[in-house]
Amino acid sequence: MQIQMNVNGADRSADIEARTLLVHFLREDLGLTGTNVGCDTSSCGACTVHVNGESVKSCTMLAVSANGETVTTIEGLASGGEMHPMQTSFMENHGLQCGYCTPGMVMASVSLLKENPNPSEAEVREGLEGNLCRCTGYHNIVKAVLAAAG
Amino acid sequence: MIPSKFDYVAVDSAEAAIAALTEHGDEAKLMAGGHSLIPLMKFRLANPTVVVDIGKVQDLSYINDGGDHIAIGALTRHMAVETSDLLKAEVPLLAHCASQVGDPSVRHRGTIGGSLAHSDAASDLPAALLALNGSVVAKGPSGERVIAADDLFAGFLENSLADDEMITEVRVPKMAGAGWSYQKFNRRAQDWAIVGVAAVLNGSAGVGLVNMSSMPMRASAVEEALAGGASHADAAQKAADGGTPPEDLNGDAEYRTHLAKVLVERALTEAASRKS
Numbered sequence: 549m550q551i552q553m554n555v556n557g558a559d560r561s562a563d564i565e566a567r568t569l570l571v572h573f574l575r576e577d578l579g580l581t582g583t584n585v586g587c588d589t590s591s592c593g594a595c596t597v598h599v600n601g602e603s604v605k606s607c608t609m610l611a612v613s614a615n616g617e618t619v620t621t622i623e624g625l626a627s628g629g630e631m632h633p634m635q636t637s638f639m640e641n642h643g644l645q646c647g648y649c650t651p652g653m654v655m656a657s658v659s660l661l662k663e664n665p666n667p668s669e670a671e672v673r674e675g676l677e678g679n680l681c682r683c684t685g686y687h688n689i690v691k692a693v694l695a696a697a698g
Numbered sequence: 699m700i701p702s703k704f705d706y707v708a709v710d711s712a713e714a715a716i717a718a719l720t721e722h723g724d725e726a727k728l729m730a731g732g733h734s735l736i737p738l739m740k741f742r743l744a745n746p747t748v749v750v751d752i753g754k755v756q757d758l759s760y761i762n763d764g765g766d767h768i769a770i771g772a773l774t775r776h777m778a779v780e781t782s783d784l785l786k787a788e789v790p791l792l793a794h795c796a797s798q799v800g801d802p803s804v805r806h807r808g809t810i811g812g813s814l815a816h817s818d819a820a821s822d823l824p825a826a827l828l829a830l831n832g833s834v835v836a837k838g839p840s841g842e843r844v845i846a847a848d849d850l851f852a853g854f855l856e857n858s859l860a861d862d863e864m865i866t867e868v869r870v871p872k873m874a875g876a877g878w879s880y881q882k883f884n885r886r887a888q889d890w891a892i893v894g895v896a897a898v899l900n901g902s903a904g905v906g907l908v909n910m911s912s913m914p915m916r917a918s919a920v921e922e923a924l925a926g927g928a929s930h931a932d933a934a935q936k937a938a939d940g941g942t943p944p945e946d947l948n949g950d951a952e953y954r955t956h957l958a959k960v961l962v963e964r965a966l967t968e969a970a971s972r973k974s
Binding site for chain 1: 700702705706736737740749751753801803804806887
């Protein structure tokens with residue numbers, strides 16, 4: 549069926565099967581491969597994107613349900629060649645090891661700070677409970693989010 | 699994993715959803731946030747031929763003061779329930795339980811009506827609805843009816859709604875001043891409860907259990923013991939009475955029975971300490 553949505557500031561439309569998951573639409577139809585598929589069961593958070601500004605696990609949302617909505621992926625965070633402050637903070641604090649969870653971590657962290665601009669360390673850890681890092685690099689991820697909160 | 703093929707219908711009102719259900723009967727499934735249904739479809743545990751997307755029915759997302767109760771639109775997201783000042787003041791157990799569902803990204807999509815309709819013994823909100831003696835409003839082609847929490851859950855992932863009915867509203871009695879507690883026992887932050895206990899002390903006691911039967915379960919034996927004057931410790935010994943705890947990698951029935959007793963006692967103790 550025909551869908552249309554704003555992805556990273558651009559209007560995109562496509563004719564897709566209703567069963568297409570949002571993550572597959574982003575990766576395969578739009579070529580936005582920054583969003584990863586991890587567990588595929590809404591546990592790991594590797595596929596986290598924003599729908600209307602809120603973090604969502606795109607492996608558990610149909611692309612057709614995002615029809616008419618605004619979607620932001622990791623590719624859409626930077627603006628005018630400048631990295632988003634959260635991306636800079638992850639870089640400066642070495643908030644990654646293998647990098648597979650990183651796009652989802654960054655997207656979840658941006659959403660977290662939008663809802664709670666000055667979180668405690670415990671609140672960051674709880675806020676990111678839906679994002680798993682199998683390198684167990686949580687220490688520097690939490691540090692990066694706290695630094696980005698300022 | 700990608701679900702099997704289905705026909706997709708997006709609706710913008712409860713009436714349109716009910717019309718679609720009436721047309722397609724038990725071949726159709728309603729989808730709100732999709733966080734229960736999509737996993738079931740991926741695992742082929744549900745194979746609806748028609749998915750009716752009610753996720754954008756805006757007028758079913760609200761939290762209103764109904765006098766002696768709070769009325770919550772069925773499509774209200776868990777995040778909105780968790781952060782509602784009205785619910786935090788009047789029904790703190792429900793706001794707290796909503797904050798224990800999944801993780802923030804899940805709570806941005808999942809809805810209270812969807813979670814209750816899913817009737818999963820392992821999920822948090824059914825236990826809260828039982829402990830609170832809440833109810834849901836079900837709407838069908840011939841009008842509305844109110845279903846008490848005790849009559850809503852009908853079996854493993856089954857509710858008592860007719861094929862052409864949908865939950866439009868959830869009602870929970872105000873409980874300001876009452877004692878309450880939610881004990882969720884799991885090994886990792888975002889996991890399902892291995893066992894959970896929701897308790898309300900408000901004159902009489904209400905106790906709901908998570909994962910102690912094939913469907914959400916009221917701890918009737920505990921409530922009756924407390925009504926008869928038993929101590930919290932003695933009443934808690936009856937926590938698993940009437941239950942059929944599931945067995946899985948997290949624990950066998952004996953372990954869950956033990957957990958239920960320990961958690962009911964903790965819940966009653968905490969609830970009593972909060973009662974004003």
